[in-house]
Amino acid sequence: MSATSSSPDVRRALLLIWSDIPTDREAEFNDWYDREYLRERVEVPGFIRGRRFAAISAAPKYLALYEAQSAEVMRSEAYLRLKRTRDAHSMQFIPFFRNTIKATCDIVSHAGAGEGALLVLLPITVDSERLNAFRDWNLKTFLGELVQSTGVMAATYAVDNNTMHATSAAHDVRTGDRYLENVILIEAASDLGASAAMACLNPQALERHGVKPHIVEKPCVFRVLYTLRA
Numbered sequence: 714m715s716a717t718s719s720s721p722d723v724r725r726a727l728l729l730i731w732s733d734i735p736t737d738r739e740a741e742f743n744d745w746y747d748r749e750y751l752r753e754r755v756e757v758p759g760f761i762r763g764r765r766f767a768a769i770s771a772a773p774k775y776l777a778l779y780e781a782q783s784a785e786v787m788r789s790e791a792y793l794r795l796k797r798t799r800d801a802h803s804m805q806f807i808p809f810f811r812n813t814i815k816a817t818c819d820i821v822s823h824a825g826a827g828e829g830a831l832l833v834l835l836p837i838t839v840d841s842e843r844l845n846a847f848r849d850w851n852l853k854t855f856l857g858e859l860v861q862s863t864g865v866m867a868a869t870y871a872v873d874n875n876t877m878h879a880t881s882a883a884h885d886v887r888t889g890d891r892y893l894e895n896v897i898l899i900e901a902a903s904d905l906g907a908s909a910a911m912a913c914l915n916p917q918a919l920e921r922h923g924v925k926p927h928i929v930e931k932p933c934v935f936r937v938l939y940t941l942r943a
Contacts, residue, residue: 724819725761726784727871728754729893733773733811745806746777747939753795754779755941759786762942766832771933773812776834778898787817788880814928816893818871822852825860825867829900832935833910836893836927843923850922859899859913864906869898894927907934 734742746765755763759782766776786792799807814836839847848870856868872895899910914932916925 726781727818728779729816730777731773731814734809738809745802755943757791760943764940765938766935767938769934776935784874784877787877813890815890817874817877819874820871822870824856827866829866829902831901831907833899833907833932835897835914835932837895837924838927840923847922862909864901864903866902867900871896
C-alpha cells in the first residue's frame, strides 16, 4: 500500500509473540523456530508472511510477527489443529518461553509500503473517551506524515481482536502470558529512520491524543532475523 488506508469490511490481521528464551537454549531454539515453528504457521491457508526479530533496544529479546488475510484465519481448523496437536519439538521448546507478550490484532490503518531492516514497536492504550478522535487522527494524519520521514518506509496501527484472542488462548499450554491492547509498528530502512520513528512515538507527544504506552515505557527497536512468505 502506498497511502494511508483501512478496510472496514475485510481487515488483515497480525499475530504477535514477544518472548525471552534462556541463553543456554537460544541457538537450538532459533534454529527450531526458523526451520519448523514459523514455517508451519505460514503454511496455514490465509497466512501471508511470518517474520522474526531480535531486540536492539527492548525486552523481551525475540519477536515473531505473522500477517494473515484476516483474524478469522486464527480460528480456522487448520490453525487450531496446530495448537491442539503440538509435535515433540514444540512441546520441548514452548515451555522455555519467558516473559511472553502476545496479541491477535486487526490492522485498522496502514501507510507506506514494504519492509524495513528495522522495526519500531510501541504497544499503547487509548483513552476510551478519545478513541474515535485518535483513530481519525491516526488514519488521516499521523501515519501518512510519519512515512514521509527520511528512512521510514511503512507504518501500521493494529488493535486487539478480543474474540480471536479468546479462541487462541483456549489452546495455550503456558499460563501467565500478557496481552497487548493496541500496537503501532513502524518499518525503518536505516538507523536514521528508526530514530525518526522513535521521536514520533514519543510518549509525551502521543499523550496529547489520549495515548499512553502499554506494558513498556517507550518505543522498542528490533532488527530482522528472518522472513518467510506463504
